[in-house]
Structures are given as structure tokens and as C-alpha cells.
Amino acid sequence: HSNREMWFQNFLPPNMCPINAKANTFYGIMFDAGSTGTRIHIYTFVQKNPEKLPELEGEIFESVKPGLSAYADQPEKGAETVKRLLDMAIDAVPPHLWKKTPVVLKATAGLRLLSEEKAQALLLEVKEVFEESPFLVPEDSVSIMDGSYEGILAWITVNFLTGQLSGQNQHTVGTLDLGGASTQITFLPRFEETLKETPGDFLTSFEMFNSTYKLYTHSYLGFGLKAARLATLGALNMEAVDGQMFRSSCLPKQLEAEWHFGGVTYRYGGNKEGETGFKPCYLEVLKVVKGKLHQPDEIRGSSFYAFSYYYDRAVDTNLIDYEQGGVLEVKDFERKAKEVCDNMQRYNSASPFLCMDLAYITALLKEGFGFRDNTLLQLTKKVNNIETSWTLGATFHLLQSLGMTY
Ligand SMILES: Nc1ncnc2c1ncn2[C@@H]1O[C@H](COP(=O)(O)OP(=O)(O)O)[C@@H](O)[C@H]1O
Ligand SMILES: [Ca+2]
Structure with missing residues (x-):
């Protein structure tokens, strides 16, 4: 450590x-x-x-x-x-x-x-x-x-608060934000190669504090944690949801419940007869992310600040302390996902979606963005009380x- x-x-x-x-x-x-x-x-x-x-x-x-x-x-x-x-x-x-x-x-x-x-x-x-x-x-x-501004402005916040935007010797850090409906990735590319390989609309110049930053940033709409739940259940962007039951191997077998999101009510439940657990669940969430996100090579070896639902789910599973935050590796989320998904009856009471959420976060980081198992994530809620x-x-x-x- x-x-x-x-x-x-x-x-x-x-x-x-x-x-x-x-x-x-x-x-x-x-x-x-x-x-x-x-x-x-x-x-x-x-x-x-x-x-x-x-x-x-x-x-x-x-x-x-x-x-x-x-x-x-x-x-x-x-x-x-x-x-x-x-x-x-x-x-x-x-x-x-x-x-x-x-x-x-x-x-x-x-x-x-x-x-x-x-x-x-x-x-x-x-x-x-x-x-x-x-x-x-x-x-x-x-x-x-x-x-794109959501990502850029979060990047400005974190790098300002950590003192990276003042003085020389700027070692800026990339940021990952996982919201309910969308998710953002933002970093300052260090290599010419990255700029060449990146689609134009993923690069934005931004002026702040008398400097110009050319940032890699993208917001993926529909890839926030709650939207991903619906996508996994096959219920995202469904016009007529009335009464239909959406089932997943990421949910406790016996579960049947209702969920309200974006003004729509969804019925969802576990695979009563079929499979449950990490393996089948991971295949489900994989379908949501695989091949849908741009994977910049450069990020594989670098470290990122992560917040919002990355933070909340890490707290829920005792990977970090609520007040302190902490440093994790990508594989820590995978380990927890396995632990929770393969013992769903035990975690049931916290949130029936805990297994799905952790499996999705793992898939998003590894298969979506292409991070390595040992990529470091600094989970932070506040810096100097901000x-x-x-x-x-x-x-x-x-x-x-x-x-x-x-
Ligand atoms: N200022 C904040 N402090 C703590 N958590 C926040 C803050 N802003 C957003 N979050 C977290 O963001 C997540 C929800 O994302 P939200 O902002 O509602 O969705 P979206 O960004 O997709 O519109 C939750 O995990 C919530 O705790
Ligand atoms: Ca947000």
C-alpha cells in the first residue's frame, strides 16, 4: 500500500x-x-x-x-x-x-x-x-x-484543488466522473500519438488562469450508472415499458420490484430459474460497453481521479472510507464485484443493484476505457474541504x- x-x-x-x-x-x-x-x-x-x-x-x-x-x-x-x-x-x-x-x-x-x-x-x-x-x-x-464541458470543468476543479494549475511543474491528473445518466473521461494528453489517434470531437482547447489546455474529453450519454442498469436490463430507451418485467442474472434470484427513473416506472427482477452470479452478470454488462467507447492507449499506464458513483460504490463495499476516500486499483472493483455477485443473498439488503453496479464499473473501466488491472484510481470526494x-x-x-x- x-x-x-x-x-x-x-x-x-x-x-x-x-x-x-x-x-x-x-x-x-x-x-x-x-x-x-x-x-x-x-x-x-x-x-x-x-x-x-x-x-x-x-x-x-x-x-x-x-x-x-x-x-x-x-x-x-x-x-x-x-x-x-x-x-x-x-x-x-x-x-x-x-x-x-x-x-x-x-x-x-x-x-x-x-x-x-x-x-x-x-x-x-x-x-x-x-x-x-x-x-x-x-x-x-x-x-x-x-x-464535454462537464468533463473539462471537473478536470479544472480537481487540478486546481490539487495545485496543478499554478506555478511550473504541472503534473495534471485525469478525471473520471460516473453520474446517473452519463459518464465522463478527461485528461491532458502527453503524447503526440494520442492527439493523432483521437477523433477531433474528443479534443477541446480550454482557456483558464492565463493558460490554454488542449484536453481529451468525452461524455458518454446513457453510460451513467443508472442508465447502465436500464441498458443491462434491456429497458433503456424503451417506449412502452408498461408492466413489462425485466430480468437479469445480476440481481438476487427471488427479487421482484419497481424502480422509478427519469419519470418512468420499471419492473425488474432476478433470474428465478436461470443463472445468477458474477460470470453470467459480467457477460450481461459487457454487452452494454463492449466496442462502444474510444480507448486512448495513453491512459493504460496513467492514474486517474475518480468520483461520484465510483466513490459511492467503493464506500458501500468498504473498499474506501467515506470521509477519507483512498487509492484503489481497477482490479479491486473486480474483486468486490465477484465477492458480491457470488454471494448475493448476503448483500441483498444494502441494494439489490450492488452486484450489477460493481460488475458494470469493472466492465466500464476495463473493457470500456481499456484501463489495466493495476491502473491506480484516486477516489476523492473533497480536497481541502471543497x-x-x-x-x-x-x-x-x-x-x-x-x-x-x-
Ligand atoms: N457535489 C457532490 N458531492 C458528492 N457527490 C456528488 C456530487 N455531485 C454529484 N455527486 C454524485 O454523483 C452521482 C449522481 O450523478 P448525477 O450528477 O446525479 O448524474 P448525472 O451526472 O448523470 O446527471 C451520485 O453518486 C452522487 O453522489
Ligand atoms: Ca453529475
Whole structure:
């Protein structure tokens, strides 16, 4: 274990400074409207030196479930959940700064999967909530974010928080985000070869903190953990789901239940008579990923930061501690998948999908992206008490576009 952990100690945390109320403090409010929940991030910055970048001082974070897409047919109710979260910002930001504090909401895969009409109705209601608030509402304050930005902004967040975007000697790290409906992979290619072998739409130039980064990034819609469950069950994008029973060898034999996702109810269950366990299950999830993702050679030997459902499932199976996170190898997920899938009655109570989720994560990493068994994954929820979410990168980008920083 020791040399695994050593690897990450080269990354020094950025310089976080203690509260100084007199200094130039300002705020930014970013909403993450994810497929499974809506989250508010209220960031505090301090501009100590006009010549330098403002320093990130802290974050207030709160979340609600389900996500906006669950209110596809009741947009006002959906906007109400946003309003309740925004009320927190009224308390957190001093009144004299309300008018200078921008508020933005960016929706991800959940809304991308809704019809244009339903998604727009939700966004419109949210926009009204913003307009009625005392905060600064920039143009395009409420939108569906492009998938490639989701990856880039998360990459910016992680590399900013680990101190890789300041000074020389930048050793940036790649990021893996596994959401409910989509999944992202982002890294800074080091080899000419990678640039040559990569499809053009997987490469994006991005300017931040006076540098230009040419990143490899892609968001795979429909490959988030919950969408993958539906794909494994053969229920993804099914028009008429009414009453149909979807079965899988990744579920406990006797299980029969209902599941609500994206405003649709699905009935699912185990293979009553047939096979169950890791082997047949892995073949099922393999069908979902095999040949569907681009595999850049370069990533096989490098290490990645991983969060969201990678983190949650690693916590659920005691691979890492909830507070601490930790470093894993790809094969640790496979080992746990075998353990859980071959003893399903024992894990049944936690979540009936635990076996399927772990098998999918294993297949996604190995057969989807093409990672090696011993590829290192740094699982992180927070760095210096700040959430590792694309929302911080998005806030920097927002402040930059408003001329509040460069
Ligand atoms: N700020 C955050 N802190 C902790 N976990 C988060 C945060 N944002 C997202 N997640 C995790 O992301 C996963 C859900 O992804 P979500 O964002 O709802 O879907 P999508 O990205 O596909 O729209 C969950 O594992 C949830 O715990
Ligand atoms: Ca997300």
C-alpha cells in the first residue's frame, strides 16, 4: 500500500487562507442539476492582491433528491426545490453583496434525456426563481450544459484543488466522473500519438488562469450508472415499458420490484430459474460497453481521479472510507464485484443493484476505457474541504466571463 499512497503525495494542496472579512470577499453560486439530485455550491473568494488570482476561501454545499428531471411533468414543483436551496444563499451571502453575486444553474444528463419541450419548461421555471431572487442573474444563467464541458470543468476543479494549475511543474491528473445518466473521461494528453489517434470531437482547447489546455474529453450519454442498469436490463430507451418485467442474472434470484427513473416506472427482477452470479452478470454488462467507447492507449499506464458513483460504490463495499476516500486499483472493483455477485443473498439488503453496479464499473473501466488491472484510481470526494465537482470549474469560468477574475 505504501508506495501507492506515496504517488499522490507529490501533489501539494493550494494555498488556502483563513477568513479575513475585511478583505475583498466575493461569492459565486452554482447549481448542479444532476440526473439524481440538485445541488447548490456557494463559493467564497478573497481577492487579496489585485495582481493575482482570487483565492478560494470556502464552500457551502447542500443537495436535494430527486433531480429536476423527476419533475418533468410538474416544472413548478421542480423549480420549488431550487428555490429552497437558493434560500440558503440568502443566509450565507451578506445582503450588501447579493446584487454582485452571480447565480447559475447547469443541468446535465437527466435533462439531456428529456424531450426538448419538458426540459425547457423546467429551465424556464428555474429562471423565474432566479429573476425573483436578489442575486445577479447573468445571461444564460439556466441551461443544459454541453457534455464535454462537464468533463473539462471537473478536470479544472480537481487540478486546481490539487495545485496543478499554478506555478511550473504541472503534473495534471485525469478525471473520471460516473453520474446517473452519463459518464465522463478527461485528461491532458502527453503524447503526440494520442492527439493523432483521437477523433477531433474528443479534443477541446480550454482557456483558464492565463493558460490554454488542449484536453481529451468525452461524455458518454446513457453510460451513467443508472442508465447502465436500464441498458443491462434491456429497458433503456424503451417506449412502452408498461408492466413489462425485466430480468437479469445480476440481481438476487427471488427479487421482484419497481424502480422509478427519469419519470418512468420499471419492473425488474432476478433470474428465478436461470443463472445468477458474477460470470453470467459480467457477460450481461459487457454487452452494454463492449466496442462502444474510444480507448486512448495513453491512459493504460496513467492514474486517474475518480468520483461520484465510483466513490459511492467503493464506500458501500468498504473498499474506501467515506470521509477519507483512498487509492484503489481497477482490479479491486473486480474483486468486490465477484465477492458480491457470488454471494448475493448476503448483500441483498444494502441494494439489490450492488452486484450489477460493481460488475458494470469493472466492465466500464476495463473493457470500456481499456484501463489495466493495476491502473491506480484516486477516489476523492473533497480536497481541502471543497467538493470535487465540475461546479467549481464552472464558477471560475463564470467569474472570468463576468470580468470578476481572469
Ligand atoms: N457535489 C457532490 N458531492 C458528492 N457527490 C456528488 C456530487 N455531485 C454529484 N455527486 C454524485 O454523483 C452521482 C449522481 O450523478 P448525477 O450528477 O446525479 O448524474 P448525472 O451526472 O448523470 O446527471 C451520485 O453518486 C452522487 O453522489
Ligand atoms: Ca453529475
